[in-house]
Amino acid sequence: MNGGDIGAVILAVLPLAAAIGAFVRPGAGPTLTLGTGLLTLGAALAVARQALETGSWRQELGGWGAPLGIGWRLDGLSACMLLLTALVVGAAAVYRAAEKPEKPPSEADRYFWPLWLFLWGGLNALFLAADLFNLYVTLEFVSLAAVGLIALAGGPALAAAWRYFLATLLGSSIYLLGVALLYGQYGVLDLEQMAGVLSSGPTTVLAAALATLGLLLKGAVFPLHFWLPAAHGRAPATVSAVLSGVVVAGAFYLMVRLWFGPFAVLLDGGPALVLGGLGAAAILWGGTQALLQRRLKMLIAYSTVSQLGYGMLVFPLVGSGVLAERAWRGALLLVLAHGLAKAALFLAAGCIVRARGHDRIGRLGGPQNGPAWAWLAFALASASLIGLPPTGGFAGKWWLLQSALAAQAWIWVAVILSGTVLTAAYLFRALAGPLTPAVPPVAVSRPPTALAMIALALALGAWALGLLSAPFGRLLAYPLGGA
Amino acid sequence: MIDASIGATLPASAATALLGGALAAPWLALALLGVPITRSWAMRLMPWAALPALLAALLVPSGAVLSGSGPPTEVGFGMDPVARAFLLPAALLWGLAGWFADRWIAGAERRALFAGFWLAAMAGNLGLILAQDLLAFYTCFALMTFAAYGLVIHEGTDRALRAGRLYLAMMVVGETCLFTAVALAAVSAVGPRLEFAGMAGTPLAMALFAAGFGMKLGVLGLHGWLPVAHPVAPVPASAVLGGAMIKAGLLGWWRVASPESAELTAWGLPLVGLGLAAAFYGIFMGLPERDPKTVLAWSSISQMGLATLLAGVAVLEPRAGPVAWTGLAVLVLHHGLAKGALFLGVGVMATAGGSSRRLAWVILWWPALALAGAPGTSGALAKTALDLAVAQTVHGSWIGPALSLGAVATTLLMARFLYLAWTIQPDPRPEGERGIWEAWGVLIVLLLGVPWFWSVERIVAQAFSLDAIAAALWPPALGLLLAGVAWRLWPRLPRRPGWPARVPGTRPRGRAFPALPLALSRLEQRLHRWPVVGRTVMIVTLLLVAALWRANA
Amino acid sequence: MTPYLVLAAVLFVLGLHGLFVCRHPLRKILALNVLTTAVFLLLVTVARLAEPLDPVPHAMVLTGIVVTVSTTAVALALAARLAAFGRGTGGKRRTDGS
Structure with missing residues (x-):
């Protein structure tokens, strides 16, 4: 076990454990979260250091390899995303803890810290996961926690949370369909193994299209951004910060992993052009809509649509x-x-x-x-x-x-x-x-x-x-x- | 310039320290401004933050450098003759205008905000002058440009905000051009550093540079922001905008165009033409204006036309390069000081009362005559240098007379300015008047002396020759005569200009296409409906499948 | 095994259609469930097609069912709150979020 391995374990396990703790003892939520934040940041730095030294490496949990075990793959990209998560989620948590609530705490506030920590753990696991199905699970994890956090705001945010929920679940299901097709064709789930065997063919084409479509929905890429502005614009500032800063980037991260991993053989020509074209449309359309907004938070939310392009x-x-x-x-x-x-x-x-x-x-x-x-x-x-x-x-x-x-x-x-x-x-x-x-x-x-x-x-x-x-x-x- | 004799005795470490101090001083003041305890103290540092830069311009020998492996390429700052020629007027002006501003903004709200933008713009301006590579230059340029926005809109009036919007719109386009050009340079860069010269062979890059720098300099066609933004800014901010900041465009072009190479010859004549046209257009447009600061802004466009002309002469014929460079250096120094003195003079006229007001008006004649190129002023020096440069080219025979005609026109514009300055309704403020007078007075004294000591002797001697004095005498004399006649014939004209100039950015509120934003918003709302989402999902699926299929099956 | 594959495809499209066209939140939730069930059907079929029988898809389906149960619970809670909020504002807000 090197420093990076230990860091990875901390990153995946600690937020989840803290989430359970925060659920059982609501009063300890802020303390637990801030402690988790410090440790997570240290762990992310350890992973980044390791990535600078060794490039990429794999980690099989408990010595169980694919297909039944859970393997992690770490490299510079995942280290960067982990660092980003630690910084943004950590800073937003400090903000939330320092914020004196405007209204007396309600029943809903109890669930804030557990959900927050679940989101954090899900994000970390997403950036560590190395196989298609685990990625699906982590995606769902992140989505559910995010929906919960938006819905906690109550009022008009509920409708936004509902739209987000439907969109993101639809995205996960479509992604899972793509994964199922791929597994049916090749019998592997691990990204690297898949990269070795993948070849073009009708099923592969359909599977790649579906997996990408699911991620486009989750990443709010134009013209599938319909859920993002309301969800990010209506959520509390801390939640919006994390959703816009990291969660959407998670879907993008996965797209990059897929298209420069197993799907790399399919990328040439048309697909790259279509993805780039969608991005270009997102830049222009999102920017134009941001320009037309009257409210500050909606403007920032549309800017997310534009910038991810x-x-x-x-x-x-x-x-x-x-x-x-x-x-x-x-x-x-x-x-x-x-x-x-x-x-x-x-x-x-x-x-x-x-x-x-x-x-x-x-x-x-x-x-x-x-x-x-x-x-x-x-x-x-x-x-x-x-x-x-x-x-x-x-x-x-x-x-x-x-x-x-x-x-x-x-x-x-x-x-x-x-x-x-x-x-x-x-x-x-x-x-x-x-x-x-x-x-x-x-x-x-x-x-x-x-x-x-x-x-x-x-x-x-x-x-x-x-x-x-x-x-x-x-x-x-x-x-x-x-x- | 007198570059070679500078700093021979200064130890290398001291030179480096001075250079670093010149760059760091505004930042230090900015940092002190951020801390609540030192804030009120830091606001007084506005004049002093330019002092290290002034010392650097006077003491640091050429060749002193500061470099670091900044991201994403190596960056460096250093002193060379070009930097010195721009640094001296910039440092003088920033310092004196800062002194002026220290008094001028006294008591005003949001003073700390003004000081912050001021120091940031100063940091950018001084940094870009000393920058020795494209990335450092571009970074400082962007900082200066966007910090200056805060100076333009400082008054917070509706007019200032609209002017600020126009300024920003044009500057964003200019910055985008520069960004692309610098990225182009990075694509073809070989060393660890982005050298200034080296893009001369790439027409696209040069065109983008020209557009970006031209926007800052107010080259004809790209000058729209100048007459709008200058008058709305507070007086000291106008002084540095017109006297120091717009020169950044000139410096940038001079750096990238590398006049020694013959690759840009085709650009020569268009630049000369554009410059001459701007020189007259600025005056034509400035004459009917009623705000003295707007007149000065148009005069800047006219004067920067002369700079454009020199840049054209320099690339037109490589052998004219050194002479054109000398002319440019004199022009930058002279115009920086004179324009600064004129702008600050407007502020003095606006606050002084009684006899001191009359005195101020008389003093104001000096920078005005200098701008017109009257003998004995720094303007005569600049005009001599200009003539020498133009004489190097085959086109000298017609450019020379045109320049004299330009001097006549400039005299007219300055007469108009002096008239308008006299009609300013003064609003005496006893508490701040003294500092204002002192700063202005020092600037006037410097304008009297510095250009003569700072220029090469050949030009000084030439400017004092009888021929040159005679040649320099008649245009201002004729101009004054014309102005007098005009004043006699149409005493009422100056009050009500015959043709109201429509200034961009000042038209009343209203959208060109009121329906478009609404239509776009509606379309976006439609995209949010579930049935429409279903259709978009299908379309995207089909697109992806089709693209994958065509490429792989 | 082709009938199962066809059935999975039909169910998936049905689920999509329901999600986009139905207005009532409960129907949307059901549509999502049909959607995921279609995927599970496909996975089980894949397991049956493999030679020898493949246990991995079963593990995936099991995990998937757990996930779906949780998501359905969240969906129902959310729909209930949405309905309560809609009543609170006098039914002016449309509860389907569109």
């Missing part, structure tokens, strides 16, 4: 083979930077909503003594989303654009650039909110400064990702070499 460009750009390495690193770094920045945006928006009692952009003017720090966090996170140097968003977009330019793929270049302009447009529109003349009555309460500081820390994390883009680029370089 950049990730989808990885398929055609890596597929084109020109500077593929840079396209790969760029797209994944963009997803990581988006996770941090988006979580910062939602948490900052949460502070602003607390201070003003609403989030209608046109009515956020007036004295900003309360949420001034939140606006700073918002601005810094926006810089990363727009892709201003030296943020993580810049480094990612920079590599992605280079690949597109070198391949002379002018359509992708145009999409990347117009997406940038759209992003700048809607984010500056949001940032102009506090500058507009005040519309009376202006009710300002002062949320704890610590809340805004958490958002600020996440935004600075997105900047740090840009400054650390060299080591992260190295960390992200491994899987492609293996595939």
Whole structure:
């Protein structure tokens, strides 16, 4: 057992154990979560260190191999996702713990921490899992916890949670159908073994299409994003931060795993183009819709639809083979930077909503003594989303654009650039909110400064990702070499 | 310039430290601004944050560098003759305007916010001047551009917000062009660092650079934001915008165009034409304006037209390069100081009362005449340098007279400006007047002296020759005469301009396509309905299957 | 074994249709259950087709059933709350979330 192995075990087991603890002793929820957060962060760092040293490795739990045992596969990509999860979920948990509730605790609040920890454990397991069926189970795990967290808000969030529930369950079922077909054809579930035997054929084609479709639904890729804006816009700020920052990226992660793993032989030509095309449409449509929103949180939610489209460009750009390495690193770094920045945006928006009692952009003017720090966090996170140097968003977009330019793929270049302009447009529109003349009555309460500081820390994390883009680029370089 | 004699005795470590200090000082002040305890103290640092940069410009020898393996490529900062030529006026202006701003913004709300944007923009401006590679330059450029937005909209009025929106829209497009160009450079980069020169052979990259830098410089056609954004910003912010920040576009173009190579010859004549057109267009558009700061903004467009012309001359004929460079350096110094003095002068006129107001108006004549190129002013120096550069090309015979005509027109515009400055309704504020006067006074004194000491002797000697004085005398004289005649004939014209210039970004609220956003929102709502979702799911499935099938079965 | 495969396909499409077209939450939940059942049918068929008999799909179906039971429970709880909320707002909000 090396440090990475121990880290992986902690990552999968600890949140689940803590969840049970938090369920049995509701009062201990925050303490348990914060303790878990610290340990999880350490474990994720250990995994990342191991990944930098050894590249990728496998871990068979209890010595039981495939097909009946559960195996884990760890590499730079999963290490990065685990780190992102630890940072975003951990920071959001601190935010929640530091937040003094506005109304007296209700029966529903009891379930918050257990659900939160289940979500955390599910995400960690998702990034560790190495076979198609375990991935299905972890996906369901994450979905159920996420739906529960949205529904806890009650009121109008219930309808949003219901839509999300149906969409994500439909996605899982379609994905499972694809997995069943694949198993029927090849008799293996493990991603690596599957990569060895997969060949093209009618069943494989259908299975690949179905598995991808399920993940497109879960990842809210245009035009299947119908559930995301309401779910992310109506959930409490902490939940939105985690859902937008990490959960959606989980579906994208799995798509990348599949298409640069077992399905790599199928990627050339059409499929890459279709996936990239959907991503491009997402960038443009999501950006346009974000521009049209009147409410801050809805704007941020639509921005998620738009920004994840950049990730989808990885398929055609890596597929084109020109500077593929840079396209790969760029797209994944963009997803990581988006996770941090988006979580910062939602948490900052949460502070602003607390201070003003609403989030209608046109009515956020007036004295900003309360949420001034939140606006700073918002601005810094926006810089990363727009892709201003030296943020993580810049480094990612920079590599992605280079690949597109070198391949002379002018359509992708145009999409990347117009997406940038759209992003700048809607984010500056949001940032102009506090500058507009005040519309009376202006009710300002002062949320704890610590809340805004958490958002600020996440935004600075997105900047740090840009400054650390060299080591992260190295960390992200491994899987492609293996595939 | 007098580059070679600088810093011979300075130890290398001191030079590096000074360079680092010049870059770090605004950041340090910014950091102090963030801490509540030191905030009120840090706001007073606005003038001082530029001091290390000034010392660096005066003391650090060329060749001193600071580099690091910054992400995602290596970045470096350092001193060279080009950087020095831009650093001296920028540091002077940022320092003095900061002094001015320290008094000007006194008592105003959101003072800390202004100081924050100010320091960030300063950090960007000084950083991009010292940047020795494309990535460092681009990073600082973006920082300056977006921090300046905060300065433009500082007043928070509806007009300022709309101007800010136009500024942002144009700057985002400009930044996107630059981003693409820099990425293109990175695609073909060989070393660990993105060198400035090396893209001259790629027309696409050069076109993108030209668009991005032209947007900042206010080249004709890309100048829309300038006359809108300058007048709405607070006076000291206008001074640094017009005096220092727009020069970043010029510096960027100068860096990437590498005039030594002959690859851009085809760009020469269009640039010269564009520059000349801008020189006259700016004056034509500026004359009917009623706000003195708007007149100054149009004059900046006109003056930057001259800079564009020089950039054109430099690439037109490689042998004209060095002379054109000297001319550009003089122009940057002269225009930076003169334009800064004019903008700050507007602020002085707006606050001074009684006899000090009359005195201020008389002093204001000096930078105005300097801009017009009257003999004995720094403008004459710039004009001499310009003429020398133009004479190197085969087109000198017609460009030279055109430039003299431009000087006549500039005199007219400056006369108009002086008239408007006189008509400003003063709003005396006794508490802040002193600092304002001092900063302005120092700037005027510097404008009197610095350009002469800083320029190469050949040009100074040339500017003092009888021929040159005679040549420089008649355009301002003629311009003043014309202005006097105009004032006599149509004394009422200046109050009510004959043709109201429609300024972009100031039209009343209203959308060009009111139906479009609504239609898009409706379409999005439709996509959310379950039966429609069913259909989209089917369509996406079919798309995926079809694509997979075609490629693999 | 072809009839089972065809049946699985028919059930899956039926489930999809129900999910998209039915308005009542309970019907949607049932449609989702039909959908997953179709997948389980396919898996069991796959197990029967293998030579020798394959236990792994059975393990998957068992796990799948556990998952489905949990999801159905969550769905029912959610639907009940949604209905209660809809009553609370005077039935103005449409409970199907569309």
